[in-house]
Amino acid sequence: xxxxxxxxxxxxxxxxxxxxxxxxxxxxxxxxxxxxxxxxxxxxxxxxxxxxxxxxxxxxxxxxxxxxxxxxxxxxxxxxxxxxxxxxxxxxxxxxxxxxxxxxxxxxxxxxxxxxxxxxxxxxxxxxxxxxxxxxxxxxxxxxxxxxxxxxxxxxxxxxxxxxxxxxxxxxxxxxxxxxxxxxxxxxxxxxxxxxxxxxxxxxxxxxxxxxxxxxxxxxxxxxxxxxxxxxxxxxxxxxxxxxxxxxxxxxxxxxxxxxxxxxxxxxxxxxxxxxxxxxxxxxxxxxxxxxxxxxxxxxxxxxxxxxxxxxxxxxxxxxxxxxxxxxxxxxxxxxxxxxxxxxxxxxxxxxxxxxxxxxxxxxxxxxxxxxxxxxxxxxxxxxxxxxxxxxxxxxxxxxxxxxxxxxxxxxxxxxxxxxxxxxxxxxxxxxxxxxxxxxxxxxxxxxxxxxxxxxxxx
Numbered sequence: 001x002x003x004x005x006x007x008x009x010x011x012x013x014x015x016x017x018x019x020x021x022x023x024x025x026x027x028x029x030x031x032x033x034x035x036x037x038x039x040x041x042x043x044x045x046x047x048x049x050x051x052x053x054x055x056x057x058x059x060x061x062x063x064x065x066x067x068x069x070x071x072x073x074x075x076x077x078x079x080x081x082x083x084x085x086x087x088x089x090x091x092x093x094x095x096x097x098x099x100x101x102x103x104x105x106x107x108x109x110x111x112x113x114x115x116x117x118x119x120x121x122x123x124x125x126x127x128x129x130x131x132x133x134x135x136x137x138x139x140x141x142x143x144x145x146x147x148x149x150x151x152x153x154x155x156x157x158x159x160x161x162x163x164x165x166x167x168x169x170x171x172x173x174x175x176x177x178x179x180x181x182x183x184x185x186x187x188x189x190x191x192x193x194x195x196x197x198x199x200x201x202x203x204x205x206x207x208x209x210x211x212x213x214x215x216x217x218x219x220x221x222x223x224x225x226x227x228x229x230x231x232x233x234x235x236x237x238x239x240x241x242x243x244x245x246x247x248x249x250x251x252x253x254x255x256x257x258x259x260x261x262x263x264x265x266x267x268x269x270x271x272x273x274x275x276x277x278x279x280x281x282x283x284x285x286x287x288x289x290x291x292x293x294x295x296x297x298x299x300x301x302x303x304x305x306x307x308x309x310x311x312x313x314x315x316x317x318x319x320x321x322x323x324x325x326x327x328x329x330x331x332x333x334x335x336x337x338x339x340x341x342x343x344x345x346x347x348x349x350x351x352x353x354x355x356x357x358x359x360x361x362x363x364x365x366x367x368x369x370x371x372x373x374x375x376x377x378x379x380x381x382x383x384x385x386x387x388x389x390x391x392x393x394x395x396x397x398x399x400x401x402x403x404x405x406x407x408x409x410x411x412x413x414x415x416x417x418x419x420x421x422x423x424x425x426x427x428x429x430x431x432x433x434x435x436x437x438x439x440x441x442x443x444x445x446x447x448x449x450x451x452x453x454x455x456x457x458x459x
Contacts, residue, residue: 019071023342031226032341033350036078036332038148038381043081045369046158047324050090052098054322055366056255059358061318062326066351069310069328070344075298077290077347078332079314082108082325084278091162096274098322099262103270105315105325106262108278112287113312116305125288125304131400132424133292134392135407136284136417137330141392143412144331144385151378152179158370168375173242179375182231186383189227191219193338193387228339228383231376239371246367255362260322278325280418286311286327293330296391297337334391335384403428 022029047053062079069077085104089096096104115121147163153176154163170176240246287308295301311327319325336346357365392408395401406427411420 016071019074020345020348021343022345024340025224027224027226027229028340029343029346030349031229032076032336032339033346033353034228034232035076035335035337035339035341035380035384036080036329037232038151038335038377038379038384039080039083039144039329039331041369041372041377042151042156042158042374043083043086044324045366045372046090047081047086047101048363048366049158049370051095051101053101053324054098054255054258054363055369056358056362057257057318057322058324059354059365060254061314061321061323063351063354063358065314065318065326066347066354068351070347070351072306072310072344073294073302074344075294075300075302076333076336076341076344078329078336079326079347080329080332082278082282082327084281085274085325088274088277092273096270097266099260099266100270101274101325102260102319102322103262103267104274104278105270105319107267107271107275108282108325108327109312109315109319111275111279111312112282112308113316115283116308116312119305121283121287121304121308124283125291128288128421129403129425129428130292131395131403132407132421132428133284133289134395134400135404135424136411136421137289137293138389138392138404139408139411139417139420140285140289140331141334141385141387141389142408144388145382146385148378148380148382148385151381152176152183152375156374173238174373174375176375178238178373179379182234182376182379183382186227186231186379189222189225190339190383191222193383226340228380231379235373235376236368238373239368242371242373243367246371249364249367250361251364252360253362254359257321259320262320277416280416280421282311282327283308284417284421285330289330290328290333293333293388293391296394297333298342330391331384331388334388335380338383338387339380399431403431 024032044053044055044058048055048058065079069079082105085096085101085108088104089101112121115124150163153168155166155168157164168174168176168179172178287304290307291302291304307328315325315327341347361368392404395404403424407420407424409420410423411417
């Protein structure tokens with residue numbers, strides 16, 4: 001018995017040790033862990049205030065999701081809100097109830113679980129042309145960047161999940177000067193994002209003839225600064241300075257768990273109003289784009305089936321307890337990578353942090369979130385969006401760039417990734433058909449003895 005169980009236990013321990021290995025300095029992994037909070041915090045805050053989302057359940061379940069997916073995928077796999085469901089929940093009248101939000105999330109999850117379990121998601125992943133995927137990524141990245149700039153320039157309206165029309169003041173603890181200072185600090189410490197990977201390896205040695213030793217030391221030092229973590233901690237401190245009454249409003253201990261009573265009417269409203277627009281976005285951005293981006297950033301191509309099933313399982317568990325519907329997102333992955341996350345251990349740290357906050361403060365933590373400087377979150381979101389959009393830089397031919405840009409333009413103009421995706425696929429097929437028709441002189445050619453043979457078309 002001992003000889004059969006010991007290798008199994010040793011194998012599992014070895015697997016766990018590999019998953020718990022840092023691939024970057026600890027400070028960089030911690031900085032990358034908060035790289036996607038520019039989207040997480042505003043959406044969670046708005047759903048909590050407008051739709052009575054259970055913040056405690058959301059923090060606890062998303063904390064468990066972060067830990068599980070970090071160990072499973074061994075990359076900083078993000079856990080982000082389902083943005084289309086959140087937008088419908090707070091922007092349309094009447095607002096969706098927590099049960100209807102849960103029904104929408106569970107319906108989307110069931111669809112992705114079915115697509116993953118049947119192998120249909122892997123079929124779609126291998127079928128969709130890369131320029132179309134890059135178009136979706138480019139549009140999502142630019143939309144993040146545009147939203148981030150609005151967060152910095154204008155005050156944030158939690159009732160609509162959108163920046164308001166009133167411009168942000170220059171001074172104050174959430175003013176333009178604070179946001180610009182955070183922006184300059186991140187740029188000076190991380191540059192374009194490429195220094196972090198090159199610092200400490202052969203890139204500096206190869207260019208030693210063009211750089212002084214002091215410059216190399218300075219770049220290495222700046223790249224080691226956990227800029228996103230520093231900016232986030234500054235924001236947390238400012239929360240208490242902006243409203244000192246937070247201290248007395250905080251209540252210790254988790255909120256009580258309760259299973260939602262989801263009626264048939266809730267299922268119908270949640271599916272029709274929120275799940276239908278969310279499903280194509282989840283398929284494209286939460287699964288297909290994430291798998292492509294993981295290969296670009298980490299040289300590790302994830303299984304579309306596993307990612308799809310992961311989204312399904314997470315929500316089919318958490319939504320019943322009132323947790324926010326979540327998915328994996330290419331924007332979150334890009335943001336965490338941009339600020340230094342390279343291993344799954346990075347999001348494990350984030351998950352532990354969410355668990356601690358959810359268990360210690362419960363729903364009262366919304367008092368802290370409501371005072372967090374939105375301008376700082378806008379700065380973090382800006383870098384995440386730019387990093388995601390830069391994934392499209394590998395479109396080297398004019399035809400691929402044409403398809404990508406048309407797909408991105410339609411996605412952004414119609415505010416629908418599904419619409420841009422459809423137009424991109426149609427354009428791709430038309431261009432291939434045009435090439436096929438122009439290069440095939442004849443389907444059949446007559447041989448010298450009078451017999452006909454098929455000519456191979458050149459695509």
